[in-house]
Amino acid sequence: MSVQQELDALSAALAALRTSQLDAHGFSRQARQQTALLQALPARYAEVLQGLLTRLESSALFSEESCSFSQSALVDNLQVWVDKARTQLG
Numbered sequence: 001m002s003v004q005q006e007l008d009a010l011s012a013a014l015a016a017l018r019t020s021q022l023d024a025h026g027f028s029r030q031a032r033q034q035t036a037l038l039q040a041l042p043a044r045y046a047e048v049l050q051g052l053l054t055r056l057e058s059s060a061l062f063s064e065e066s067c068s069f070s071q072s073a074l075v076d077n078l079q080v081w082v083d084k085a086r087t088q089l090g
Contacts, residue, residue: 003089006037011082018075024060028053041085052078 001009013030016022022030031053038046052074059071 001036003036003040006034007082007085007089010034010037014075014078014082017078024056024071028057037085041088045081045085045088049081052081 010031013022013027017024017027031049038049056071056074056078059074
């Protein structure tokens with residue numbers, strides 16, 4: 001899969017996460033499989049994505065009220081990551 005295809009797949013998975021067609025763990029698994037994308041971006045992108053995925057997975061273990069991470073805010077931050085990755089890749 002090309003870098004652009006991996007970015008598109010990640011964007012589609014994020015849309016599925018937003019509509020509850022994919023759970024947090026499924027999204028995280030898919031995101032971590034986009035190795036060509038992560039290698040094409042500066043190392044900082046992988047670090048930031050890993051942090052977001054860890055918090056997303058943690059938030060899925062608790063109800064929204066009992067977790068210090070807002071899942072909807074994390075999804076919004078993941079969208080920002082995807083948008084910045086798309087810009088970085090030109």
